[in-house]
Amino acid sequence: MTARRVLVPAFAGGGALLAVVAFLALGVWQLQRREWKHALIAGVEARAHAAPAALPARAEWPLVTAARDAYRRVEAEGRFRHDREVLVRATTALGSGYWVMTPLETAGGTVLVNRGFVPPERRDPASRPASTDPVRVTGLLRITEPGGGFLRSNDPAAGNWYSRDVAAIAAARDLADAAPFFIDVEGIPGTYPAGGLTVLRFHDNHLVYALTWFSLAFMAGAGGIIVLRHRRGGERMAA
Template sequence: MRLGRAAFNLASALAVTGLVALGIWQVERRTWKLDLIARVEARVSAAPTPAPGPAAWPSVTEASDAYRHVRVSGRFRHESTTLVQAVTALGGGFWVLTPLVSEGFTVLVNRGFVPSDRRDPAGWRRPEGEVVVTGLLRLTEPGGAFLRSNAPPENRWYSRDVAVIASARGLSDVAPYFIDADAGPEGGLPVGGLTVVAFHNNHLVYALTWFTLAAMMLGAAIYVNGERRR
């Protein structure tokens, strides 16, 4: 009897400890997420800085560079544009990714969104000559979308996979990121400035769930031990 009670108490103590540890972990994750959100919001609203050149590419990371507001100058290669399927606040359609040849490197620029029924480039804005692009730095999206892989031979694209798009278009010295262009003049295509910057932050709910379960387990253990003493 005593052995069974000891085993029950040990199991209860381990369960409560584990649940409390999970709750603390979620609190720490929430702190990290809030810091990440603050840093990204600061990058998005900051004045644009020069886009990283080849020397800086090895140090470009999601943690330090994603959603940085950058600028770059160069000439668009419109003949090498790639359409990537997209769903936006404006509906379904395509992102328009066009290479911009800058000094010493090329970068893919997401010029914006076009609806499915407006995919003919004849109706789009087509900047010629030297241009300056500002926008948000985004890291490559390898592979494709959920349950859909990019198919370069068929020219079907479901994600903005920089390396594969560059290879398919015969581009060289391409930055390992792309740029989501800022909004352009109203009324034209493509429509820029549609980047969604959002992070799920349910860690407080998860933490409260784990702490509640720990309290319930502790209460149950106290109740069972009290009943056994009667």
């Protein structure tokens, strides 16, 4: 009986202490994640609103990374290959429709360009400009989106695309020397394809998560204290 009176409070106190330490660690981790996310957002905002830089050279393509290059504002010159465009299903602020992904042949290779959004009634290529004259495009460098949409996979054979998978599109359209990224063009209001619809929004709930973990740490500590006090009170009454 004496051993039980000693072990039960010890286990209760130890369990509460472990819970407090674990919850505090998780809260601190979320604060660290919050700092990382804020740095990420600041970097993206700076790159997206900077003066446009030249497209990475062919030798630099393997070095392009999401952390350093995603949403970098770039410009490129070349000719569009409208005969090899791909329509990727999209849901935007303008409704549901398609992204018009068109290869741009440049002096350094081919880069896919998301010329913008079109509604279903403008799916026909004849409903939008298709000039083969040299053009200069300005937009945001985007990292490839391999795979497909939620619960859907790209089906190149059927022409059904749910993600902007650069490698898969390049293979389906026989594009040699295609860059491993694409460009979201800046748009001209009132025209189709409608560009400039890139969403620069990142979830930032880390402070809420941190406060939740800290609250759980407080409750675990308070619960442990209550259990110990209740146990000691019962021991005094028994004595």
